[in-house]
């Protein structure tokens with residue numbers, strides 16, 4: 001069975017000194033030669049950049065050859081553990097991946113549920129970096145010191161459920177190994193291909209599935225039996241226990257009222273529309289938020305967001321309240337309706353607020369399907385004017401079975417609907433599928449084609465920008481993307497700081513990249529309250545001027561979260577004692593301000609990657625519809641007449657970060673303050 005036992009390690013590196021919280025070991029595997037070695041990482045790197053995206057950015061900066069195409073064998077990616085992952089700290093059951101995106105040719109990262117990173121830590125590594133291209137379809141197996149590249153010809157072509165069943169039979173279940181694998185879309189290098197972790201969780205965005213496929217890598221399997229050394233185990237356990245207890249507190253009367261109120265009501269559409277008009281923040285008590293989130297996760301926000309304008313409809317040109325009204329259509333996609341399909345709860349692991357689920361849709365013969373969440377329901381639902389939840393779930397299932405990103409896939413279909421509506425695309429272009437607004441069956445047929453790269457799916461599966469460039473006929477006008485990536489379903493006309501994130505973060509179009517928008521609209525507090533004054537992190541919903549500093553603080557703090565390997569929904573449901581956990585784990589004795597500085601370093605290293613790739617802010621242009629320009633100036637609903645000066649707002653953010661507005665480079669002065677001037681030398685804004 002074993003085709004290629006990799007060569008002995010080139011260097012069996014050990015960390016510089018005894019340490020806590022990190023192993024200081026990164027496993028490098030070259031799939032072309034089959035060689036592997038271990039790189040020792042000094043503790044100073046972790047103190048500066050934490051782990052997760054921070055360690056990942058440091059590794060990519062050091063090892064990725066600049067300018068290399070992400071699908072070239074010489075390109076690299078890394079699966080990285082957050083600092084807290086593998087310690088059983090609450091909300092740390094996450095995996096992170098970093099690399100270069102085949103969709104956007106920019107810095108890429110993704111944060112998913114699953115156990116691969118925890119197993120990696122147990123195997124004695126903080127990260128696994130992969131390069132090369134295996135001579136045949138392969139599975140990379142890491143079990144402690146054992147590193148194998150095994151043939152996977154029999155797995156190639158298998159859809160995700162079948163592939164995971166085969167891998168489980170071969171390598172064991174969740175207790176034994178964590179698994180990260182691709183479906184047919186990744187094998188065929190669809191640029192919107194995802195990677196699925198432990199069967200149900202996705203590295204959805206930016207095309208990591210195509211990166212695996214380009215390396216002939218069907219799956220990564222990791223198992224380990226060790227532990228992460230903890231500096232103060234008693235204190236660490238106390239803190240973890242306290243967090244668990246806080247999240248399980250029973251609710252008082254007022255919180256219970258908010259839970260009731262927080263569940264969308266068909267007759268309250270007028271109130272949901274009033275919030276953005278008046279700029280009233282949608283804030284519920286923390287305890288109520290925790291319970292709501294635990295019950296419904298992101299599905300609880302769907303109907304509300306369609307009505308209040310947060311969720312764009314009809315390829316960003318429609319108005320939810322008018323085209324997909326809550327009372328008649330939006331409620332059909334509400335979390336309450338989704339609840340009826342749920343047969344089991346699902347968690348990322350080590351989570352006191354399990355917010356995901358497994359669903360069954362009898363009418364469509366769907367079993368054991370991950371519950372569709374906010375982005376999928378908005379994308380295949382309201383965006384396409386499709387109110388059939390069974391069909392939305394079927395589209396979601398197709399995405400996960402075949403391994404494509406639901407946001408990019410559904411956004412591309414929104415563009416198809418509009419092109420068909422305008423007579424610029426016909427069923428002849430689409431293998432006989434006549435996709436019109438509201439036709440969920442046709443959307444499902446095209447989703448399947450994208451996932452298999454079949455027929456018209458061959459040009460649709462690379463995302464909306466490439467599809468529009470391929471078809472032409474003026475369809476580029478309404479291909480909504482930022483530098484090749486379709487924005488998530490949160491409208492900058494509703495929450496302007498989300499728009500700034502879409503065009504300012506090194507991962508264009510992403511909504512999970514760190515944003516002050518949750519403060520802007522929900523009044524969500526700052527995760528490191530001792531590091532900044534309230535005035536530097538709190539913004540009003542209405543108005544656009546002077547929000548750059550808050551955006552910078554929130555984006556930097558979000559990178560702390562990614563460095564620690566935590567779930568971002570913790571920030572929506574309260575403040576965790578990050579610095580106490582880090583200090584109990586590592587013994588570093590950091591302050592919140594120092595931790596925030598680490599987040600700023602991570603954000604700068606992510607951004608510097610794009611600078612080194614020759615990209616500048618001018619490459620990241622918002623589509624006019626995101627700014628309320630042209631036909632994006634809505635004529636009805638709560639966002640009627642809203643314009644958003646995203647470019648000015650981004651300039652404000654750049655100033656706050658110390659980034660040059662033209663080159664995107666970090667100023668040397670700030671780089672010196674952060675201690676990264678040497679690392680980024682040659683890529684800084686001088687003077």
Ligand code: SF4
Nearest residue numbers: 347348351354355567
């Ligand atoms: S809150 Fe939800 S997304 Fe976050 S770790 Fe828990 S299960 Fe995963």
